[in-house]
Amino acid sequence: MASILILYSTTDGHTVKICRRLQERVEQDGHQATLVSIADPSLPDLDAFDKVVIGASIRYGRHGKAVVDFIKRNRQLLERKPNAFFSVNIVARKPEKSEPETNPYLCKFLRQIAWRPGKLAVFAGKLDYPKCRPFDRFMIRLIMRVTRGPTDPATVVEFTDWKKVEAFGQVISGM
Ligand SMILES: Cc1cc2nc3c(=O)[nH]c(=O)nc-3n(C[C@H](O)[C@H](O)[C@H](O)COP(=O)(O)O)c2cc1C
Numbered sequence: 001m002a003s004i005l006i007l008y009s010t011t012d013g014h015t016v017k018i019c020r021r022l023q024e025r026v027e028q029d030g031h032q033a034t035l036v037s038i039a040d041p042s043l044p045d046l047d048a049f050d051k052v053v054i055g056a057s058i059r060y061g062r063h064g065k066a067v068v069d070f071i072k073r074n075r076q077l078l079e080r081k082p083n084a085f086f087s088v089n090i091v092a093r094k095p096e097k098s099e100p101e102t103n104p105y106l107c108k109f110l111r112q113i114a115w116r117p118g119k120l121a122v123f124a125g126k127l128d129y130p131k132c133r134p135f136d137r138f139m140i141r142l143i144m145r146v147t148r149g150p151t152d153p154a155t156v157v158e159f160t161d162w163k164k165v166e167a168f169g170q171v172i173s174g175m
Pocket of ligand 1: 009010011012013014015016057058059060061062088089090091092124125126127128132136140
């Protein structure tokens with residue numbers, strides 16, 4: 001049995017929902033997973049875990065600053081054990097941008113950091129116009145118009161492929 005730390009960076013909670021699914025999956029495989037926000041001021045000691053997974057959502061083209069800071073501070077510790085990273089964004093709803101090699105945010109992110117995660121994944125996120133602040137709703141509808149996504153302001157849709165999340169859970173169990 002491995003103890004797995006799953007660190008997340010989220011704004012509206014969808015990345016946490018994905019982390020919970022990963023947690024369920026690895027626990028079905030007999031491991032134990034702990035979920036912690038990467039912004040938590042009292043982060044646990046990485047050395048207390050056998051594996052580390054980081055999941056982060058995209059907001060206006062970027063993963064949270066706390067993610068980059070954490071990776072810079074802890075790269076050597078991360079590299080000492082099996083590790084993985086996944087990104088959550090709406091662009092990944094498009095099949096041609098849904099893989100680590102083809103998702104523009106993940107590709108750019110990897111160019112910015114020295115850490116080379118052992119395993120990578122990209123998951124399509126959730127679109128929830130009613131929950132957005134008016135400015136954000138306006139901006140996302142604009143982006144959706146250009147990229148031919150839903151623009152109806154009542155739209156709430158999870159683009160996440162949960163089978164793909166489950167499969168990544170198995171990858172984490174096996175790494
Ligand atoms: C204000 C805002 C900005 C966003 N910017 C982007 C973006 O630039 N590119 C993208 O692909 N998705 C973008 N998204 C979609 C989020 O990545 C998606 O909703 C994800 O599920 C959010 O996960 P979270 O709830 O864990 O933060 C944005 C969402 C919001 C609300």
